[in-house]
Amino acid sequence: MTTGSIDLVAGRACGGCTVCCSVMAIDKPDIQKEAGVPCRHCAQGCAIYAARPQLCRDYHCGWRQLPMLDESWRPDRSGVFVEVESLEGETTITLVLIGNPLKTVRQPWFQDFVITGVRGHVPLQLGITGPPGHQGAALPLNTSEMFEAAGVSRAKVKELLEKELKRLSAHDFPRRVIANTGHDFGAPG
Secondary structure, eight states: OOGGSSOTTOOOOOOOOTTTHHHEEEETTTTTEEESBBBBSSSSSSSTTOOOOHHHHOOOHHHHOOOOOOOGGGGHSSSEEEEEEEEETTTEEEEOOSSSSHHHHHHHHHHHHHHHHHHHTTTEEEEEEOOBOOEEEESSSSOOOOOOOOOOHHHHHHHHHHHHHHHHHHHHOBBOOOOOOOOBBBBBO
């Protein structure tokens, strides 16, 4: 996805947030970095921001793209790294929990977002990161059970979110194999 193909929320900037600089895995010919490992140029912001690679210039998390997410949803503030991607021809929003996932799914603002999305038939996934160097995991939230809960109560949605988080946490996170070489941006070891 390139900057030209998406609309960004006017006036919204990353500021001091550098979550994408550590959470994401990158396996491209010009950059390689393990998931969960900070970029070597990330130190209270990007040390090479003016000359950062095009791949970094072109990437924008869901918080930068989705106007319905207010300032409190900035990933370093909310504990939620929102990814917007096209899966099987449909735009899907993945809510990747970072920091304290259990605390996040217990927040009314998070539950309300899920309720609104599920009721509105917005394809949602709940995700968590794996250990450094491993793949994360995600589960769909648009299930009949969640749709029913969204019509009943926030408490029922919270219960289901906790159940799904427990399932995700038990996942056997496979090691991510980086295929490209020569441009390791991971933190120096």
